[in-house]
Amino acid sequence: MRVSVICPVYNGEIYLKNLFSKVREQENIDFIEIIAPVSKSSDSSLQEAEKYADLAYEVIDFNHGKTRHEAALKANGDYLVFITQDVMPVDNLWLYNLLKDLNEEFVAAFSRQIAYKEHGEIEKLIRDFNYPDIKRVCNKENAKINGRKNIFYSDASSAILKTEFFKLGGYDFIVPTNEDVILANNIIKSGKSFIYEPNSKVYHSHKLSLKDTYKRYEAIGKFEKLYSKEIDFSNTNGEGKKLALFTVKNLLKKGKIFDIGYFGVDILVRLLGYRKGEE
Structure with a gap:
């Protein structure tokens, strides 16, 4: 090779x-x-x-x-x-x-x-899901x-x-x-x-700040809007819901209550950034 x-x-x-x-x-x-x-x-x-x-x-x-x-x-x-x-x-x-x-x-x-x-439980679970x-x-x-x-x-x-x-x-x-x-x-x-x-x-x-997370998902939103006629992104929201459920379920199992609160904010920031990119 x-x-x-x-x-x-x-x-x-x-x-x-x-x-x-x-x-x-x-x-x-x-x-x-x-x-x-x-x-x-x-x-x-x-x-x-x-x-x-x-x-x-x-x-x-x-x-x-x-x-x-x-x-x-x-x-x-x-x-x-x-x-x-x-x-x-x-x-x-x-x-x-x-x-x-x-x-x-x-x-x-x-x-x-x-x-x-060294990265947090949320990031570990997101990697496990993806x-x-x-x-x-x-x-x-x-x-x-x-x-x-x-x-x-x-x-x-x-x-x-x-x-x-x-x-x-x-x-x-x-x-x-x-x-x-x-x-x-x-x-x-x-x-x-x-x-x-x-x-x-x-x-x-990664260990991204909420600001960096917003920018990242804004860029993804822009990308998906730009290529929406060439690539089928119709299952994106459904996959996002599956990720959220998987993460919350496993955080509950581990007793990571504070992390669940932060994850809720993180998900909201991702969604806002993504929607902004789609405009």
């Missing part, structure tokens, strides 16, 4: 040494190169990336889609693996498990995300079974055959967020499949 790992970087100096070292420790892989497009940062991100990546270069105007696409054009591997700077592989088989089932039919896959131990320990195949045939999750795909840790990536148009577009959802939808429209692979595991979670 010849793999190109693409990791956009912004103010990521503290992550790069450990992350890229862990990437290079991955087993059963013949060739790994790391490509780091670095947005102008206030720390030493570019210098650190130059130390630990095979190719690091400065990006003037970052875009979630276009920047990743331009990095993919520089790749020498047969597989393109996209990660974010704040993930960490759980073990040395993360990459092999992500790639092992890819072929001309199953052209892409994404990893299970597990919350970092990234369960159950493999899922997403394609036209499974659209009814999977519902909204049929286009759920995250390039915080994902892989795709390079030839298929470019056949599908890759990330060659300007987008405010959710470039990975567009790619997932394009895979399904092409008649191919992608896999949610729970045996490929990374640590990844």
